[in-house]
Amino acid sequence: MATTKDRSSSTAAELRRHAEERLQAKPDGVHSPRIKVEMQRLDHELKVHQIELEMQNAELHGTQDELELSRDRYAELYDYAPVGYFTFDVYGVIREVNLTGARLLGGEKRHLINKPFISFIADADGRAIFSNHLQLVMQRQVMLRCEIGLTGKDGALIQGQLQSVAVAIENKAGCILTSIVDGTVRKQLEAELKKAHDNLEVIIGERTGELVRANEQLTEEIDERKKSEASLQDAYAEIKQLKDRLQAENIYLQQEASQVNNFGDIIGQSNAISYVFFRVEQVAPMDATVLLLGETGTGKGVIARTIHSHSARKDRPMITVNCTSLPANLSESELFGREKGAFTGAHARQMGRFELADGGTIFLDEIGEMPLELQSKLLRVIQDGEFERLGSPRTIKVNVRIIAASNRNLEEEIRNGRFREDLFYRLNVFPITIPPLRQRTEDIPLLVNHFIAKFNKKMGKRIDAVSKETMAALQGYHWPGNVRELENVVERAVITSQGNALQVVDRFDTFRKQGDIQGQEIKALADLEHDHILQVLQKTGWRIEGKNGAATLLGLNASTLRARMRKFGILRQ
Template sequence: MMEISKALERTMLLSHFTIEKDPDAILWIDSEDTLHRVNEAACRMLGYAPEEMVGKKPPELGFGLDPASVEELRENLRQHGIIRFERTIETRDGRQLPVEVTGSLVKFENQEYFCWFARDITERRKADAALKQAFHEIEQLKNRLQEENVYLQQEIKLTHNFEAIIGKSQRIQEVLHAVEHVAETDATVLILGETGTGKELIARAIHNISMRHDRPLVKVNCAALPATLIESELFGHEKGAFTGALKSKVGRFELANGGTIFLDEIGELPVEMQVKLLRVIQSGEFDRLGGTQTLHTDVRIIAATNRNLEKAVAEKTFREDLFYRLNVFPIQVPPLRERREDIPLLVDYFVREYAKKIGREINVISRSALSTLENYSWPGNIRELENIIERSVILCRGHQLEIGNWFHGESQTEEEKQLRTLTELERAHILKVLDFTHWRVSGPDGAAQILGINPQTLVSRMKKLGIERVSRGQHVDENH
């Protein structure tokens, strides 16, 4: 009998020890809604000594349960036997502690006890929040990749004027040197030049040799977007931001994060949008239309315009502070009339491109055709030249390219020709003499003799002025 009593005593001690050492807080509440017993974990969790907790009501210890709530829990226990819920309790030092509570109803010596097992779920909540954030970031990344894919697919469909910058004139070489210098930095670039001079090509060149070349170059034509849509296009919008906004949209600045954004025709940006662009340049921050969260972007900005922005600033149609932010590194792209020595190279390039597209072989360009192209003022610049060459190739029936009378306002008037530079006049005169001598440089009746200079001097001047024989695959023969 004594041995059975000792065994029971040991079992009771083990039970007591197990309860006290359990990592979860255990609390017993009697039928008077008073704490009857707590274990060590409950004391550690709430920050009280056992004697400070026993005999107290749960609301006095930060449980936030009024008598009605306790009675409701008891009723649930009577119906279901066990209940489980989560709530936040307040510890002695004022911390808000999330816990998972498992409750059961125990009867002992005709008394009813509500037994709570409370587990600190702070780390679980953190893990859940981190997981939720990770899923949110994955969803954002997926959406961004989808947006990038759509944008890049649109870009692939575009037909660019040319794939490389064509030219060896001093003016275009100066531009290329500027591109090389600024590409290795993150400086904002402002590309200035007339319509059709190839400003977008310069922007692409800067991006392609920069440290951001493996991220997107996102283009925005500020003149092509309606004023009502430009904010949504640049900064995106949230679902329901305006009528027809059925889902959230990623803006171009968000899409270009890590890469480059090219703001073409920046001079056409509405004044009210200039303020928001200035904010992005200064801080990298912007808000989606209809959004409440400030977003950040790491983007290199390249802008371009054919307008005189300094004049626009004076006329109050362009913000002065934005102009200075954009004008960190200006690049002036020369019009075609100021780089006439590049015309033969451009003509050759375009002839090859368009002849290849339609499966034709054109290997000769007449002197009269090239002379016409070189003497024209090109108000539409390279874009106009490309259009003229494409039309000529389409209409060509043999191997020699001929140019029709398709020019706006014909070639330059005599008065305009008199206003050309000495270099232009010299080049035009040498070409005229070479045409007269059928490209004979030296010897009797050669161009050098007519011009009254040494043949070697003439060859040197021809190289400097970019003068080459017009028939492809043929070169000037000094001894012809």
């Protein structure tokens, strides 16, 4: 196309030159017909050539546009190819690079141009491989491959394959090493790329199917888990409901058991012992002083512990003082403490029982045995809550609840001058009389079974039966030692019994029946409770519930009071 253009231009110039020479050869205004014809012919030729030149020019513009479009397409394919393309000179310097190659090395195209490619190779072995690869490609003029490691963005190691071919470029010294200008190689790479793309599509499809199936399975598992959790929550709620119900039932049964069979460690269900339970329930929550009266062995210590354990002081100690065992010369220091040197032999300061019981309860067992000279100091503690240690002028204040017990008739002791009357009145705030065992013989089977279980566990025995004859003998005995004596008898019987039946070998001196006396005393206790409840009801105007109702004053639940009213036949008058 360049030759045709030159020839056309030369012809037009020659024609134009001949025409100008002829015109100059004739004077102005002299034109022969022949000259006119020649000029017309030349003008026509010039117009034809002009049209031809315009057509050729349009063709050249079209070709140029096609070349530019092709170049743009090539540049787009080159830049956005999924593999990195690099063009090196014979020294391994980067002359051209596409976008993918620039991204691999973590830089921009303009920053990578004219940089040695070897500077991006990760290790010395790789740099030696690249140098040898470069020389072989230049020598053999064929496509060669090598494996190298590159340092990418943020120092990441990139393992890749470099395949290169050498081509000659005009107007430049030496040769240029490039990854692709060869059409066969390009087609081969495109085919490989398409194959890899197809394989990738297959893998993606398979993986997508696996993920879809896994997602469906996971969704089913989540649904099952939600159902299981909901079922578990329902089970938890049901368990909690049952637990709350069992706790409520347990509390109720404990209350019933304590009312029917025992109160704390007190065993029994007779009317006589039930009235003791009633009195204990009334006074236990209060801080009132309690006086326990009853024969030896009736369980006054057990009652005292029960009162303390049901009081607001249950988390503090209950200190027990057996007044019969206190040495006469040391009783004061034992109760109220002493200072070092207070008397001969007092080598150190000692806290008394009242100090130890501060905030809790002190149980003065067998108070009737306390010496008169000590009773006055005890009276002061009860009245004012203060005393002095022996040998010290400093007053000590304590907050102690007092429970006293005696098997003596303290009123008789007062008449005989052995007990202070004012102390008795201070102690007798809330008296509780504990009936002897002969007055509650119906409790003996419960007590016997209780003691059998206790000593079975202690001795490793398995006694679980008591004959009617044995039980009748135990119930017929008058028990001067009361519950303590019964416990000792059962313990001996457990030791000596053979087999699983209790055999009592004790020969009781007397089998007196105490039915009449017992019935009279029980009736007297029942009458006392009847009269007491009736008196409180009359005082409150027969109001049972509320702040000032009879149930509150008696320390009972309203339902318990109504039950006792029905028991005694108490009706509003």
